[in-house]
Amino acid sequence: MKLYYHPLSGHAHRARLFLSLLGVDAELIEVDLAARAHKSPEFLKLNPFGQVPVLDDDGTIVADSNAILVYLAKKHAAKDWLPEDPRGAAAVQQWLSVAAGEIAYGPCAARLVTVFGAGFNADEVIARAHLILRHIEAALDGCQWIAADQPTIADVALYSYIARAPEGNVDRSAYSNVNAWLKRVEALPGFVTFRKTAIGVPEPA
Numbered sequence: 236m237k238l239y240y241h242p243l244s245g246h247a248h249r250a251r252l253f254l255s256l257l258g259v260d261a262e263l264i265e266v267d268l269a270a271r272a273h274k275s276p277e278f279l280k281l282n283p284f285g286q287v288p289v290l291d292d293d294g295t296i297v298a299d300s301n302a303i304l305v306y307l308a309k310k311h312a313a314k315d316w317l318p319e320d321p322r323g324a325a326a327v328q329q330w331l332s333v334a335a336g337e338i339a340y341g342p343c344a345a346r347l348v349t350v351f352g353a354g355f356n357a358d359e360v361i362a363r364a365h366l367i368l369r370h371i372e373a374a375l376d377g378c379q380w381i382a383a384d385q386p387t388i389a390d391v392a393l394y395s396y397i398a399r400a401p402e403g404n405v406d407r408s409a410y411s412n413v414n415a416w417l418k419r420v421e422a423l424p425g426f427v428t429f430r431k432t433a434i435g436v437p438e439p440a
């Protein structure tokens with residue numbers, strides 16, 4: 236099993252985190268984004284979108300972080316992580332969609348501005364980040380995990396960019412449910428950290 240990744244990519248961290256939570260060994264192959272290795276003909280054969288992460292499971296190529304989470308859960312019959320009943324599966328999918336939508340266009344985009352110099356309107360993406368954080372704060376009220384009574388791939392998919400939201404100048408201090416949930420994810424056996432940068436506002440204690 237190989238994971239093409241970059242240490243500052245939250246999408247890649249999602250995949251790496253889930254491999255580690257499952258206890259699955261994978262060779263990590265760092266893709267040099269600064270040198271545009273992700274746009275090379277070799278890499279585009281793996282993922283025509285030219286993005287990390289990509290999983291290579293003995294020749295089965297899976298691109299897209301959420302697709303990798305689903306693939307790994309199915310492959311390892313990890314039914315707690317990806318419930319099979321209609322309600323449970325739909326609840327997980329709802330939050331995978333949020334991870335690919337509101338999280339990508341909110342806290343992920345805010346961090347792209349500060350860490351990678353992306354040309355988005357910072358005020359706009361920070362406002363979007365707070366909008367989705369308010370939703371998640373409410374969804375976690377009285378709940379330990381976002382989609383079920385146990386951790387699922389929805390928690391994994393949401394974690395990385397919310398954990399590093401302060402790097403994008405998104406102050407997380409008003410979100411006590413979210414901050415407690417982040418700590419629960421970080422306490423899971425096999426948790427692996429997402430590299431921090433010195434950029435942005437401080438993380439709440």
Ligand SMILES: N[C@@H](CCC(=O)N[C@@H](CS)C(=O)NCC(=O)O)C(=O)O
Pocket residue numbers: 243244245246247273285286287288298299300301335
């Ligand atoms: N939908 C993709 C998005 C992946 C993504 O945006 N990856 C970024 C790094 S965080 C990337 O490779 N960007 C380079 C590019 O889009 O050119 C996923 O979930 O894996």
